Amino acid sequence: MLFFVGNLILSTFLDAYSIKLIPILATLFVFGRIGFGIGYLKEPMERAFGLGVTLYPTIAVLIYDAYRVLFFNS
Template identity: 30%
Template sequence: MALIFPLLVWGGYVFLPFDAPLLDSAPLRLVYTLRCSVFAVVPIILGWLVLGVSRMRLGDVKPLCEVEAWEVGVHRRYVDDSVTLFLLYFLQLAVMAPYLSQDLLKLVPLLTIIFAFGRLMYWVAAALGSSIRGFGFGLSFLPTMAMLGANLYFIVTMDAGGTIFAQDVVHQQDPPPDSRQRFWG
């Protein structure tokens, strides 16, 4: 899996026929990241829908009072794990996007596609009881770890100029102190 993920990213970057729009500021890049991340939520929403349907079909609408059926448990664990993994994924993507150069901004939708595809593969394999679900988990977990490594690199090596964290330093003269001391200091 660790060998296939970089090949997927490279192949998608080189061969997929889309380019990121021209985004010159960090807030625009964060909005673009948010828009792309909406597609990563689609497998989670499908999981919630299937979980609800399987609970209604099996009559397992009170999961805390009784032992839940295997089918309901698989979908519930998928949704719980997917939400947690998505939050980690989105946090890393939102931190990474302002640091990327314009030509590397194509990685934002590409990593989102890989994440969503990995979650769907994991869900299908888990529902079928297959051991191939590790492949789907790897496709959704390795982008997060790769972005974590890139974010650590960006934070340590780059200055904050041009990102959302940049602050404009304005030098103002302090007003002269009042001659009268107030009771609060």
């Protein structure tokens, strides 16, 4: 849910050239979830790669969104 909301807000800030970032982030998220699932099936402690690939870009997008809303709201 955070990924969806973060990318939805991010898409309002990006210009025509930078909007290419949204499909890249979506692909990264899907690969991360697949990695999480594979790691969980092998050993629950091996799901860290998938968690990191999905969590860190999502947090970065949310921080950027908050920055843009708070400081560039014009």
